[in-house]
Amino acid sequence: MQGVLGAFHELDTTCHAIEDLKKARLGDVTVYSPTIRHEIDEAIDAPNSVVRRFTLIGGLLGVSFGYWISIWTGDYWPLVTGGKAIASWIPYTIIGFEVMVLVGCLSTVAGMFINARIPRLTTTVGYDPRFSGGHFGIFVSCSADKASQVEALLQKHGAEEVRREA
Amino acid sequence: MGTIAQPVDGLRRPNIASADVQIPAVTSYEQVDREIISTLGFTKKWLLGLGVAILAMLVGASAWIYQIYWGLGQAGYEPPVMWGVYIITFVFWVGIGHAGTLISAILYLFRAGFRTSIYRAAEAMTVFAVMTAGLFPIIHIGRPWKFFWLIPYPNWRLLWPNFKSPLVWDVFAISTYLTISTTFLYIGLIPDFAVLRDRETNPMRKRIYGILSMGWRNSDREWRHFAKAYLFLAAFSTPLVLSVHSVVSFDFAMALTPGWHASIFPPYFVAGAIFSGFAMVWTIAIPMRKWFKLEHYITLNHLDATAKVVLFTSMVVGCAYLIEFFIAWYSGVRPEQEFFWNRVFGQWWWAAWIMLLCNMALPMSLWSQKLRRNPTWLWFLSIFINIGMWYERFVIVVPSLSHEFEPWQWGGYTPSWIDMSFLVGSFGWFFMWFLLFVKQMPVMAIMELKEIVVPKRKHAHDGGHH
Numbered sequence: 001m002q003g004v005l006g007a008f009h010e011l012d013t014t015c016h017a018i019e020d021l022k023k024a025r026l027g028d029v030t031v032y033s034p035t036i037r038h039e040i041d042e043a044i045d046a047p048n049s050v051v052r053r054f055t056l057i058g059g060l061l062g063v064s065f066g067y068w069i070s071i072w073t074g075d076y077w078p079l080v081t082g083g084k085a086i087a088s089w090i091p092y093t094i095i096g097f098e099v100m101v102l103v104g105c106l107s108t109v110a111g112m113f114i115n116a117r118i119p120r121l122t123t124t125v126g127y128d129p130r131f132s133g134g135h136f137g138i139f140v141s142c143s144a145d146k147a148s149q150v151e152a153l154l155q156k157h158g159a160e161e162v163r164r165e166a
Numbered sequence: 167m168g169t170i171a172q173p174v175d176g177l178r179r180p181n182i183a184s185a186d187v188q189i190p191a192v193t194s195y196e197q198v199d200r201e202i203i204s205t206l207g208f209t210k211k212w213l214l215g216l217g218v219a220i221l222a223m224l225v226g227a228s229a230w231i232y233q234i235y236w237g238l239g240q241a242g243y244e245p246p247v248m249w250g251v252y253i254i255t256f257v258f259w260v261g262i263g264h265a266g267t268l269i270s271a272i273l274y275l276f277r278a279g280f281r282t283s284i285y286r287a288a289e290a291m292t293v294f295a296v297m298t299a300g301l302f303p304i305i306h307i308g309r310p311w312k313f314f315w316l317i318p319y320p321n322w323r324l325l326w327p328n329f330k331s332p333l334v335w336d337v338f339a340i341s342t343y344l345t346i347s348t349t350f351l352y353i354g355l356i357p358d359f360a361v362l363r364d365r366e367t368n369p370m371r372k373r374i375y376g377i378l379s380m381g382w383r384n385s386d387r388e389w390r391h392f393a394k395a396y397l398f399l400a401a402f403s404t405p406l407v408l409s410v411h412s413v414v415s416f417d418f419a420m421a422l423t424p425g426w427h428a429s430i431f432p433p434y435f436v437a438g439a440i441f442s443g444f445a446m447v448w449t450i451a452i453p454m455r456k457w458f459k460l461e462h463y464i465t466l467n468h469l470d471a472t473a474k475v476v477l478f479t480s481m482v483v484g485c486a487y488l489i490e491f492f493i494a495w496y497s498g499v500r501p502e503q504e505f506f507w508n509r510v511f512g513q514w515w516w517a518a519w520i521m522l523l524c525n526m527a528l529p530m531s532l533w534s535q536k537l538r539r540n541p542t543w544l545w546f547l548s549i550f551i552n553i554g555m556w557y558e559r560f561v562i563v564v565p566s567l568s569h570e571f572e573p574w575q576w577g578g579y580t581p582s583w584i585d586m587s588f589l590v591g592s593f594g595w596f597f598m599w600f601l602l603f604v605k606q607m608p609v610m611a612i613m614e615l616k617e618i619v620v621p622k623r624k625h626a627h628d629g630g631h632h
Contacts (some may be wrong), residue, residue: 010622033384033389033611055398076326091329095335097409098406103470106345133196135197
């Protein structure tokens with residue numbers, strides 16, 4: 001993947017560059033920041049994460065399994081305790097709840113991994129170790145003919161360093 | 167650079183709201199990286215501490231080998247008291263394990279500012295405390311290699327565990343809690359591992375941090391899904407925190423034994439767990455902030471905010487103690503009344519009064535703001551609370567079993583050296599893991615600290631928008 005990478009030290013200039021790059025439509029923009037900043041989220045204006053669907057599906061599967069295993073094993077080996085029903089929903093709710101939390105959380109993590117595309121073997125093209133420190137970064141994936149336009153735009157907004165990546 | 171946050175100007179006696187707790191002496195992202203990473207170097211003091219912890223752990227391990235060889239009879243159990251130090255210590259460590267997820271999940275949802283500096287250490291404490299707690303039911307089985315019988319799995323005996331039993335609920339609750347706490351800790355650590363990967367110069371450590379960070383790049387896509395996943399993990403962990411100690415309390419409350427069969431047990435246990443967990447956070451965090459020179463990260467405002475939580479939970483726990491006495495009197499049930507009289511003025515008076523002194527009386531000192539902002543006092547108080555909360559579980563377990571319905575059943579209990587070795591060993595095991603943790607991984611969440619540091623801007627007051 002080829003493109004242009006710009007490193008910034010200020011948050012506001014990063015946000016301005018993102019907004020102008022989006023308007024200019026020069027290529028896909030990836031933004032790197034040392035931490036979560038709502039200013040960057042607003043500048044990117046990306047769609048909402050779909051991780052919540054994984055959470056919902058995992059939670060529903062978990063609670064169903066928790067109730068099912070309790071009821072099925074109770075029926076499989078009926079053991080009347082204290083004159084109570086074989087399938088007692090109150091104690092089984094504890095099992096249902098715990099398995100819901102377990103599967104719901106693990107599927108949330110799976111959803112995050114799948115959507116964030118991790119684990120990855122390398123940090124790949126367009127990353128600089130400074131982006132986990134104190135710098136913000138913008139990588140624009142574009143063809144060689146648009147690269148000079150991207151470089152000019154990043155430099156206009158005060159990028160500390162601009163370089164081509166391939 | 168100041169070492170502590172100053173109180174809010176204009177107030178003679180400031181009362182800091184938790185959401186206002188900030189770290190004014192930390193001014194840049196680079197400073198956060200530098201100061202937190204500097205805590206990772208090995209020191210002689212750390213090696214000495216680790217050595218003591220391993221030694222204590224070996225005391226417990228030797229006792230376990232001895233007990234496996236000679237049998238469970240070596241522990242101090244004697245009818246009618248067949249639960250003792252093992253179950254007391256189990257409940258104690260589960261309780262300690264509550265503060266971590268409370269701080270990281272519940273306080274995250276409530277946007278409590280004071281959590282940022284302490285939650286990583288508290289989360290790690292949770293994982294190691296639950297790992298410690300989980301050993302005790304296995305030790306108590308006597309034949310630890312049979313513990314897997316509690317797990318539901320298809321087997322040739324066609325047997326399944328009884329899902330109506332509180333002990334099986336416990337297995338589900340504790341194993342879910344351990345899994346989720348570990349996952350929560352690890353997910354939060356991924357961006358920090360990326361920081362360590364990018365700053366590390368030793369190739370071997372760089373490679374290990376590279377694997378642990380899973381190729382994390384701090385991209386907008388990663389942060390977007392990370393933030394959502396973290397929010398949902400916190401939302402799931404919140405009821406889990408409340409459920410786990412409720413389920414542990416069911417081990418007692420489901421029985422008809424005097425002193426146990428009470429509907430107040432779940433909230434009483436949960437409040438006690440938060441109380442003891444925060445005390446253990448002090449036990450760890452107060453020396454840590456001094457030794458690692460992190461007093462400008464864990465400021466007096468942070469300690470003040472945590473002290474208010476301790477004061478509140480102490481009052482909840484104290485209220486529960488008094489309600490227990492009131493209900494015993496008000497019920498008119500003779501064995502309950504006899505039992506509670508015996509608890510405070512009879513056979514076990516000394517244990518009950520240690521509990522009342524440490525958990526009800528001493529924390530009232532926290533009404534004083536001066537003491538809430540005095541780290542030395544908070545550390546000593548945390549030790550008293552830890553002792554008091556261990557004795558609370560002693561008072562719940564032993565007096566009830568030793569003083570049931572029939573006078574001919576009444577008895578006593580004296581822990582053997584095996585029991586006490588396990589208690590010492592559990593502290594060794596816990597601190598061994600914690601000390602190993604603090605030198606391999608950041609004790610504070612670098613990523614979240616950066617969130618509250620004001621980022622560099624070219625134009626002041628520009629949020630980045632046209």
